[in-house]
Amino acid sequence: MAEKLTTIGFDADDTLWHNERFFRLTQDRFAGLLAEYADRDHLDDRLLAAERRNLGHYGFGIKGFVLSMIETAIEVTNEQVPARVIREVIEAGQEMLHHPIDLLPDARAAVEALAETHRVLLITKGDLLDQERKLAQSGLGDLFHGVEIVSDKTATIYAEIFDRHGDGADRAMMIGNSMKSDVVPALEAGGWGVYVPHGLTWALEHADEPSAAPRYYRLDGLQHLPDLVAGIG
Numbered sequence: 001m002a003e004k005l006t007t008i009g010f011d012a013d014d015t016l017w018h019n020e021r022f023f024r025l026t027q028d029r030f031a032g033l034l035a036e037y038a039d040r041d042h043l044d045d046r047l048l049a050a051e052r053r054n055l056g057h058y059g060f061g062i063k064g065f066v067l068s069m070i071e072t073a074i075e076v077t078n079e080q081v082p083a084r085v086i087r088e089v090i091e092a093g094q095e096m097l098h099h100p101i102d103l104l105p106d107a108r109a110a111v112e113a114l115a116e117t118h119r120v121l122l123i124t125k126g127d128l129l130d131q132e133r134k135l136a137q138s139g140l141g142d143l144f145h146g147v148e149i150v151s152d153k154t155a156t157i158y159a160e161i162f163d164r165h166g167d168g169a170d171r172a173m174m175i176g177n178s179m180k181s182d183v184v185p186a187l188e189a190g191g192w193g194v195y196v197p198h199g200l201t202w203a204l205e206h207a208d209e210p211s212a213a214p215r216y217y218r219l220d221g222l223q224h225l226p227d228l229v230a231g232i233g
Contacts, residue, residue, distance in 0.1 A: 007166030011176030061127035066093035
């Protein structure tokens, strides 16, 4: 018989608050700046390739995105990119670092409800300062029993976090919008993985749905999460 579920981990970006839409808006702006040098599809492909290539150097987050845009601009213009374009890319990144926090529907209610019965954690990746800023502005910070801002999300990292803050991964659940980062590695660690899709997902966060995994669940929204947790016990 499975032991009682005691610890709940929440992803942050596009699980509790909007995030990817700001990247998309900036990418649209970037495409406009470079329209005379590259068509949109080619530019998007080159930018995605740069982001994939640079993850090991810059990690996840806005700063790495800006550096990848600059690198892409240099590539597609054959090193002739105007200085004003570089300046506007930097300004766009600075604006992203100050965008307001807009909570997703039922985010606060779900965290509040589960915090009364379980240890709830925020487990997110990306730039430390930016993630701390967003958490502070979200108004949710006091609800969490622990906050972990990591460079990446793997089964090993989840196991370590749930050991440190809870009773191990086999008594823990992770909720998020990324199949690759939030769900699959949590399942691999031995926990539950709950996928709550968001309308926008970064291409590098896609992964196959583990539909056959016994501890995998998919929810249409966070409003269903308390009932799911209560049903697991």
